[in-house]
Amino acid sequence: MALVVVDKLSYRYPDGRQALSEVSFVIRRGERIGLLGLNGAGKSTLLLCLAGVLKPEGRISVDGDRRRTLGLVFQDPNDQLFMTTVYDDVAFGPQNLGLTTDDVRSRVKQALQLVDAAGYEERLTHHLSFGEKKRVALATVLAMQPELLLLDEPTSNLDPKRRREFIKIIQNTRQAALIATHDLDLVRQVCDRVLILQAGRLVVEGGLALLDDLDLMRRMELI
Amino acid sequence: MVRPESRVIAIFCLILAVALDPALPWWRGALYLLYLAGLIRLFQAPLLRVCKRTLLVLPFLLVVLVFAAWSAASPERLFLLVQKALLSAAALAVLGVGTDFPSLLKGLHRLGLPSMLVMMLSFMYRYLDLLLGEAKRMEIARNQRYFGGGYLRQLRVLGNMIGSLFLRTYERGERIYQAMILRGYSAEAKPETVTYGLVDKIAVFSALGVLVFVVGTEHLWRLWS
Numbered sequence: 001m002a003l004v005v006v007d008k009l010s011y012r013y014p015d016g017r018q019a020l021s022e023v024s025f026v027i028r029r030g031e032r033i034g035l036l037g038l039n040g041a042g043k044s045t046l047l048l049c050l051a052g053v054l055k056p057e058g059r060i061s062v063d064g065d066r067r068r069t070l071g072l073v074f075q076d077p078n079d080q081l082f083m084t085t086v087y088d089d090v091a092f093g094p095q096n097l098g099l100t101t102d103d104v105r106s107r108v109k110q111a112l113q114l115v116d117a118a119g120y121e122e123r124l125t126h127h128l129s130f131g132e133k134k135r136v137a138l139a140t141v142l143a144m145q146p147e148l149l150l151l152d153e154p155t156s157n158l159d160p161k162r163r164r165e166f167i168k169i170i171q172n173t174r175q176a177a178l179i180a181t182h183d184l185d186l187v188r189q190v191c192d193r194v195l196i197l198q199a200g201r202l203v204v205e206g207g208l209a210l211l212d213d214l215d216l217m218r219r220m221e222l223i
Numbered sequence: 224m225v226r227p228e229s230r231v232i233a234i235f236c237l238i239l240a241v242a243l244d245p246a247l248p249w250w251r252g253a254l255y256l257l258y259l260a261g262l263i264r265l266f267q268a269p270l271l272r273v274c275k276r277t278l279l280v281l282p283f284l285l286v287v288l289v290f291a292a293w294s295a296a297s298p299e300r301l302f303l304l305v306q307k308a309l310l311s312a313a314a315l316a317v318l319g320v321g322t323d324f325p326s327l328l329k330g331l332h333r334l335g336l337p338s339m340l341v342m343m344l345s346f347m348y349r350y351l352d353l354l355l356g357e358a359k360r361m362e363i364a365r366n367q368r369y370f371g372g373g374y375l376r377q378l379r380v381l382g383n384m385i386g387s388l389f390l391r392t393y394e395r396g397e398r399i400y401q402a403m404i405l406r407g408y409s410a411e412a413k414p415e416t417v418t419y420g421l422v423d424k425i426a427v428f429s430a431l432g433v434l435v436f437v438v439g440t441e442h443l444w445r446l447w448s
């Protein structure tokens with residue numbers, strides 16, 4: 001059963017730049033997909049379209065209420081974390097879902113545990129290190145318990161150790177995920193399938209074996 | 224712990240009492256100080272930091288005094304002014320030192336400050352660092368490639384820097400708003416409900432007591448007799 005069906009998706013920015021052209025694919029429940037592509041290939045744009053922030057041409061059908069089913073984590077954690085304390089930020093989504101205070105508390109606790117940030121509740125957001133911000137940013141979306149995570153370059157700018165830890169955290173989540181990245185290790189360790197975007201077009205789609213096709217990877221300029 | 228909204232009410236009452244006090248006889252000054260000491264204890268505010276914070280008012284006080292001296296106010300009135308200013312500053316310091324800004328905002332929200340205003344203030348607090356950091360980095364980046372001279376052109380460069388800082392801030396605002404919408408934001412966030420303990424009641428009612436006492440003995444009493 002497909003969770004998300006994307007059919008002939010195109011998007012043009014108001015300044016005239018064509019960021020996506022006729023992209024079509026399917027995401028099944030529980031499936032994890034690596035969305036590969038160079039900078040400017042249109043990965044972020046695709047995630048924003050799926051999340052409903054941008055209004056593209058073409059069709060996106062989601063099995064369920066889109067806002068509750070999809071959870072987007074922005075690339076820059078400073079965009080994702082806008083409240084003053086970690087608790088308030090992680091609680092923001094669940095509160096808007098209309099949960100009781102107790103339920104919100106337990107959601108926050110659980111989400112922070114999932115990202116190795118248990119006990120961070122009272123910390124001030126702007127005093128967190130970059131790695132901590134990245135993890136808490138993921139927690140803000142995990143706390144809403146979406147069925148599909150849309151992660152925009154989750155491991156970018158992390159040092160090797162933090163990056164490994166972050167990959168572990170993503171492995172431990174149970175959701176389906178669409179992960180925009182050019183971190184091939186991340187894709188190898190987390191994903192079941194890859195999509196490769198090139199200048200706004202979906203040019204390759206297939207299993208992890210694609211990553212070992214050096215010829216292809218070189219042509220896609222990903223290695 | 225005393226809730227921030229109870230602290231706000233207590234401190235506000237105290238400042239109001241001090242401001243409404245017409246003569247501030249020594250025994251009432253002592254009463255205020257004693258009461259403030261009680262609040263420091265109740266709020267668990269570190270004394271040393273309260274003192275430091277209080278002294279921050281001195282420069283402003285100096286300016287006011289210079290101007291007041293010009294206007295030929297009597298020395299007694301000036302002394303009264305100094306006393307009141309120091310007491311109020313100390314009261315605010317007790318509030319500021321013992322309560323961090325985010326929980327203060329939450330308290331004000333529960334006291335009825337509109338959600339929109341609370342959001343704006345909290346964004347200011349959250350992003351001020353980032354904005355200053357960005358401005359700082361831009362300045363460094365410029366100084367790396369600027370070796371003095373060409374002042375008129377520098378003015379244009381400065382204009383550009385401010386412009387791009389504005390654009391970056393604007394676009395960040397846009398992305399933050401998207402992030403809020405994605406997590407179900409709908410303008411009217413209600414404050415979390417909380418319970419109030421004995422310390423809250425002590426703080427609020429004692430402060431009301433002080434206020435009523437001062438206003439009662441000094442103003443109402445005189446009006447009546």
Ligand SMILES: Nc1ncnc2c1ncn2[C@@H]1O[C@H](COP(=O)(O)OP(=O)(O)O)[C@@H](O)[C@H]1O
Pocket residue numbers: 013014015017018019037038039040041042043044045046
């Ligand atoms: N807000 C915007 N306005 C105009 N063009 C944009 C905007 N954001 C991105 N683009 C352009 O759209 C294309 C795709 O960008 P993006 O989706 O951010 O790529 P990626 O995330 O893969 O690096 C790029 O050419 C980029 O310059």
Ligand SMILES: [Mg+2]
Pocket residue numbers: 040043044045075152
């Ligand atoms: Mg991107």
